[in-house]
Amino acid sequence: MIKERERKVASGWAALVLLVLAILAMIAGIIILPPLLKAVAVFGLIVCMFLLAGLFMVNPNEARVMQLFGKYVGTAKEEGLRWANPFYSKKKVSLRVRNFETGRMKVNDIDGNPIEIASIVVWKVVETAEACFQVDNYEQFVKIQSESAVRNLATQYPYDSHSDEITSLRGNTTSISDKLKAEIQDRLDQAGVEVIEARISHLAYAPEIAEAMLRRQQAGAIIAARTLIVEGAVGMVEMALEELQKKGIIEFDPERKAAMVSNLLVVLCGESATQPVINTGTIYQ
Numbered sequence: 302m303i304k305e306r307e308r309k310v311a312s313g314w315a316a317l318v319l320l321v322l323a324i325l326a327m328i329a330g331i332i333i334l335p336p337l338l339k340a341v342a343v344f345g346l347i348v349c350m351f352l353l354a355g356l357f358m359v360n361p362n363e364a365r366v367m368q369l370f371g372k373y374v375g376t377a378k379e380e381g382l383r384w385a386n387p388f389y390s391k392k393k394v395s396l397r398v399r400n401f402e403t404g405r406m407k408v409n410d411i412d413g414n415p416i417e418i419a420s421i422v423v424w425k426v427v428e429t430a431e432a433c434f435q436v437d438n439y440e441q442f443v444k445i446q447s448e449s450a451v452r453n454l455a456t457q458y459p460y461d462s463h464s465d466e467i468t469s470l471r472g473n474t475t476s477i478s479d480k481l482k483a484e485i486q487d488r489l490d491q492a493g494v495e496v497i498e499a500r501i502s503h504l505a506y507a508p509e510i511a512e513a514m515l516r517r518q519q520a521g522a523i524i525a526a527r528t529l530i531v532e533g534a535v536g537m538v539e540m541a542l543e544e545l546q547k548k549g550i551i552e553f554d555p556e557r558k559a560a561m562v563s564n565l566l567v568v569l570c571g572e573s574a575t576q577p578v579i580n581t582g583t584i585y586q
Contacts, residue, residue: 302431302435302491303373303430303431303434303435304428304430304431305376305428305429305430305431305493306373306375306376306430307375307376307377307378308367308374308375308376308377308385309377309379310377310379310383310384310385311383311384311385312381312382312383312384313356313357313358313381313382313383313384314381314382315384316352316355316356316384317353317356317382317384320349320352320353323345323349324346324349324350327342327343327345327346327349328342328346330342330345331343331346351387352387354387355384355385355386355387355389356382356383356384357377357382357383357384357385357391358381358382358383359377359378359379359380359381359383360380361380362395362396362397363380363393363394363395363396363397364376364377364378364393364394364396364429365377365383365391365392365393365394366391366392366394366429366430366433367385367389367390367391367392368389368390368392369386369388369389369390370388373430373434374389376394376429376430377391378396392433394426394429394432394433395426396425396426396427396429397425398423398424398425398497399423399424399425400421400422400423400424401421401422401443401444401447402419402420402421402422402502403419403420403421403422403444403447403448403451404419404448405417405418405419405503406418406419406448406451406452406455407507408452408455408456409455409456410455410456410458410459410460410470411456411457411458411459412459412460414459414460414506414507414510415506415507415509415510416455416460416470416504416505416506416507417503417504417505417506417507418451418455418470418501418503418504419451419501419502419503419504420447420451420481420499420500420501420502421498421499421500421502422443422447422485422496422498422499423496423497423498423499424443424489424494424495424496424497425494425495425497426439426493426494426495427493427494427495428493428494429493430493431491431492431493432492432493432494435491435492435493436491436492439492439493439494442489442492443489443492443494446485446488446489447485447488447489447499449488450481450484450485450488451481451501453484454477454480454481454484455470458470458477460504460506470501470504471504474500474501477501478498478499478500478501481499481500481501482496482498482499485499538562542562
């Protein structure tokens with residue numbers, strides 16, 4: 302595997318000044334020197350003009366990967382006007398932070414439900430040699446591998462879950478984003494790319510089952526809410542009976558105890574507000 306080697310190159314401004322002075326000297330020689338030396342001056346002028354081809358510009362957050370007849374010789378990262386061997390090829394590689402959004406993909410979650418999912422990936426090149434020589438087109442490689450990672454992740458988790466113990470795509474966005482970032486990074490390490498952030502940007506049931514799954518989701522939410530209400534109501538009834546007996550306010554026989562439990566559960570679990578009924582016994586003299 303080819304690793305990046307940063308190469309120090311000469312200042313372009315110093316090289317430019319020297320070459321301009323040399324070109325002026327060669328032109329003056331062509332004019333004033335005798336014919337034999339004029340030929341030498343012409344050759345020197347051609348060499349100086351050729352050496353000008355070694356000038357190149359490095360912008361901020363940019364690198365130039367240099368090769369000599371196919372052999373990797375190093376990467377220039379110092380910004381500004383630089384000069385290197387004119388025979389070097391100098392490929393520009395951006396080190397800036399970039400991002401893209403994957404297309405909306407239709408996949409099946411772990412329960413077999415078809416869903417639509419898309420993600421946003423923020424990345425940058427950190428190893429220029431690997432980006433240029435380990436893969437054919439690193440930008441295309443990043444996009445395809447990111448989409449593949451999103452598909453694979455979506456098949457490992459359910460779309461939704463009412464249990465806190467089960468990780469779901471919709472309910473655990475932070476942990477899902479961390480897992481997605483890790484999986485994309487594993488795929489892009491060989492391309493010299495660092496994944497800065499990865500998160501889901503679109504998540505929905507596929508149109509053909511969206512309505513049915515919405516009803517199922519609503520029913521599941523109702524069941525979960527009812528379960529919680531019943532658990533709370535039973536605890537409140539138990540606490541009320543214990544407090545009444547502890548303080549000796551009233552003694553319950555089994556029949557009255559059952560009636561009170563039934564009434565309290567109706568009051569606590571009912572959807573509509575309860576109407577109080579005052580029981581007035583008949584007074585006999």
